[in-house]
Amino acid sequence: xxxxxxxxxxxxxxxxxxxxxxxxxxxxxxxxxxxxxxxxxxxxxxxxxxxxxxxxxxxxxxxxxxxxxxxxxxxxxxxxxxxxxxxxxxxxxxxxxxxxxxxxxxxxxxxxxxxxxxxxxxxxxxxxxxxxxxxxxxxxxxxxxxxxxxxxxxxxxxxxxxxxxxxxxxxxxxxxxxxxxxxxxxxxxxxxxxxxxxxxxxxxxxxxxxxxxxxxxxxxxxxxxxxxxxxxxxxxxxxxxxxxxxxxxxxxx
Numbered sequence: 001x002x003x004x005x006x007x008x009x010x011x012x013x014x015x016x017x018x019x020x021x022x023x024x025x026x027x028x029x030x031x032x033x034x035x036x037x038x039x040x041x042x043x044x045x046x047x048x049x050x051x052x053x054x055x056x057x058x059x060x061x062x063x064x065x066x067x068x069x070x071x072x073x074x075x076x077x078x079x080x081x082x083x084x085x086x087x088x089x090x091x092x093x094x095x096x097x098x099x100x101x102x103x104x105x106x107x108x109x110x111x112x113x114x115x116x117x118x119x120x121x122x123x124x125x126x127x128x129x130x131x132x133x134x135x136x137x138x139x140x141x142x143x144x145x146x147x148x149x150x151x152x153x154x155x156x157x158x159x160x161x162x163x164x165x166x167x168x169x170x171x172x173x174x175x176x177x178x179x180x181x182x183x184x185x186x187x188x189x190x191x192x193x194x195x196x197x198x199x200x201x202x203x204x205x206x207x208x209x210x211x212x213x214x215x216x217x218x219x220x221x222x223x224x225x226x227x228x229x230x231x232x233x234x235x236x237x238x239x240x241x242x243x244x245x246x247x248x249x250x251x252x253x
Contacts, residue, residue: 006097011039018102020069022094027138028068032102035074041234042169042211043071045198046134048232049167049215050076052222053131059083061130063159065117066137066169067091069098070110077108086127087112088120118146121155129161136169143171148181154189157218165222168214176206179214180249186216193218197248198229198239204248 011017011029017039020028029039038044050072054060059082064073067089076083085108089095092114104110113120117137133156137143146152147168156166166186172178183195197204199212215221221241229239240248 004097006094008101018069020098022091022139028071030069030071030074030102035071035078038071038075040211041200042213044234045213045229045237046072046136046167046169047075048228049165049213049222049225050132051079052225052228053163053165054080057081060132061085061128061161063124063130063133064088065120065133065135065156067095067098067112068136069102070104070112072134073108073110074104077105077110083109084130085110086124086130088115088117088124090114090116117144118152118155121152121159124159125155129164130159131161131164133157133159133164133166134169135166138169138171143178148178148185150185150188153182153185153216157186157190157193157216160218163217163219163222166216168216170212170214171210172203172212173209174207176204176249179212182214183249186214190216190218194220194241195245196221196226196229196239196241197245198237201236201238204238204240 005023007021008018016033017031019026031037038047059080062085064087067087073085073087168182170179170182193216196215197212200210202208203210203212226239226241
């Protein structure tokens, strides 16, 4: 019997938790009984960014490029009621399976669009600006080539309201090739943007594979964001900005 391309398996540590599998690869985790519980390390780090972008509890606008199990949209809806969110994913089968198994709560404020992320960014530019753009675009372990391109990152930055942030999940092999490429694209898209990277120190050293999050703020980072990332975990963690980030990525101080 052929295994389904999109499926869920129970989390071994907590029976309500479910891990979304796509072609046998874990893509997302969601706890349907407690959407504020974030399990994957990189998702928890993105959650810290979402927590910091505006005062606690205030509604925000978010564009999520990449849907998965809609973990982060559910988190924002639970922690910031009244938020307006758009989720973009090209995989209609994935979204249909997720919503059939884990429907969104009534009046969640979450709109789901089936579209290519690059096309959607251009279309969303006609809508009101948002506070955060989350870029989490992967098929298995591969990201589309356009996430390394300056026009795409410029489009993401162009969706932001004042003091808004772009946050990118970067799944990298040893050597930081992807992280460097995406940091370079953001820096070229807006040379004045302030950047932050947070990950396990082994990942940021270039020795280990793993996920880093890359944050860009055209008007600067949220106050205290670097300190929040270092203090809130998951641990071990390194959050780098300015000279320390330059040294990690480019070997210069």
